[in-house]
Amino acid sequence: MTSTLELARFVQETDYDDLSGDVRDALKRRVLDSVGIAIAAEVAEPTKIVHRTVTELEDGGPCTLWGRDGGASPVQAAMHNTALVRYLDYMDSFLAPGETPHPSDTIAAVVAAAEFAECTGEQLLAGIAIAYEIQAELAWNAPVRDEGFDHVTHTVIAAAAGVAKVLGLDELETQNAIAIAGTAHNALRVTRTGGINEWKGIASANAARNAVYSAMLARNGMDGPRNLFEGQKGWQDVISGPFDVDLTPGERVHDVMTKRYVAETYAQSAVEGVVELAEREGLDPANVSGITLETFRGAKLIIGGGEGNRYEVENRAQADHSLPYMLAAALLDRDLSLAQYERERILAADVQDLLRVVDVTADPDLTERFEAGEMPAVVDVTMDDGTTYRVEKDAFRGHPTDPIGWDGLEEKVDTVAGESLPDDERDELVETIRTLEEHDVTELTALLA
Incomplete structure (x- = not known):
């Protein structure tokens, strides 16, 4: 002991x-x-x-x-x-x-x-x-x-x-x-x-x-x-x-x-995934009817609604601990940096509307994978015509399995x-x-x- x-x-x-x-x-x-x-x-x-x-x-x-x-x-x-x-x-x-x-x-x-x-x-x-x-x-x-x-x-x-x-x-x-x-x-x-x-x-x-x-x-x-x-x-x-x-x-x-993105730790893979998906598919946020995230227990607990309402987002402290906000802002802006936490951006109608169609669920298999060292996330974005696009992540750039070296850190400082x-x-x-x-x-x- x-x-x-x-x-x-x-x-x-x-x-x-x-x-x-x-x-x-x-x-x-x-x-x-x-x-x-x-x-x-x-x-x-x-x-x-x-x-x-x-x-x-x-x-x-x-x-x-x-x-x-x-x-x-x-x-x-x-x-x-x-x-x-x-x-x-x-x-x-x-x-x-x-x-x-x-x-x-x-x-x-x-x-x-x-x-x-x-x-x-x-x-x-x-x-x-x-x-x-x-x-x-x-x-x-x-x-x-x-x-x-x-x-x-x-x-x-x-x-x-x-x-x-x-x-x-x-x-x-x-x-x-x-x-x-x-x-x-x-x-x-x-x-x-x-x-x-x-x-x-x-x-x-x-x-x-x-x-x-x-x-x-x-x-x-x-x-x-x-x-x-x-x-x-x-x-x-x-x-x-x-x-x-x-x-x-x-x-x-x-x-x-x-951290690659200005976001709570457990959001990193999901945010990276939704940015990749939006850029790869050229998604128009105006035509998105729903965003679904399957994640691990800790992420659901802390930033997905397990410890409080994560859909009422009015300030920076609430925004960087709200998976609905972070995913909505990342899909809209193809980024999640300091600009996404300006009060004007947080309260903007487009992100406030989109965050309310984000659904976060905890998956036992993903929880096991997290506890084994991964940071998994499965993101589905559904469009108004019923088309659904998916991205699956095991980790993100900056995770211990994919560390950011000196060049990347200098870029982050810049x-x-x-x-x-x-x-x-x-x-x-x-x-x-x-x-x-x-x-x-x-x-x-x-x-x-």
Whole structure:
């Protein structure tokens, strides 16, 4: 049975030299993906709210607030910068049978702590590897969604472990950091059920902030309940049930997907499929009488109507968690990017009308295939004359079986952040991340200021 000590020893024993070349490369691609998305999110009102709140509470600090003037404490920088990474719902995901968290939710917290501690790029990569590994293993072996907890319940533990690494905490301090984080910050699933609101895109930032604060408390001598997992009324007793983890030096990063479309994780194959179908058949949306999606249980539950009405779509947070909206917009526009989440587009008559003829069903066979590692989708589009066109998908570009490399990620950065990032700055940012081992963390964060 997993213990807090087991995680703390993993943190202590895992260093940059333990990471394979493939793991290092994959982690750096995760960093590029995350900062590109963050740049694009700077103009979003919820991230501006976070910025106003952070700067209202603090007047400067040693850590960079990405995309803004001034700085903040590592705690508030983690909050602000994680909000940027997460808000657009364009970040990475780890695909486990019972949980799909976003390991990139931990990156900005580790970066903030590493900047505070004046770490090297090698030390940063070790911290991120630890956070990714723990996030993935918790999701795989101790899913919490069906128990009513949000996946950021994993994030706060994983981020605290990565932060403990870059802060140089010893084994006891690391236990305390993980213990405080995991005891005090367990988020409810209601964040992603019913009528979704903007907190959905900010909840992981709150977890990242709490992770850094927990580690800072431990660094300054605060004890925590070091039997967090195994203790009476502890994490396994109350939240997850007994479980074991099998921790490797960051190898779980290879099981992380990159989003091709601005859409909830489980929608990626279906959206890619409907775009392919529309382009292949030259479909006229005005003549579409129905769209049927057969998918797996998790997709039906989260974005297909199992946890709330997904046909009443009025804002961005609701749109990117509504399969009816995403499929309708993708068929109409042959794309699902930032433009499809502008309020005017969301409320437009054509997409509002079309989303109401989308039907989503869960298929047990597709659920089995998902749990075996695929992301299957079967999309049928029926026309007014009765003709039906079908596309079947096993996965999508960006899935671990079809990963997006450096060229694809640079293209993604250009697409989402090109208007905000001149070519020379973009090239310098990409090259710095590609060669992160050769730089200090402050060199990276200077490019994000």
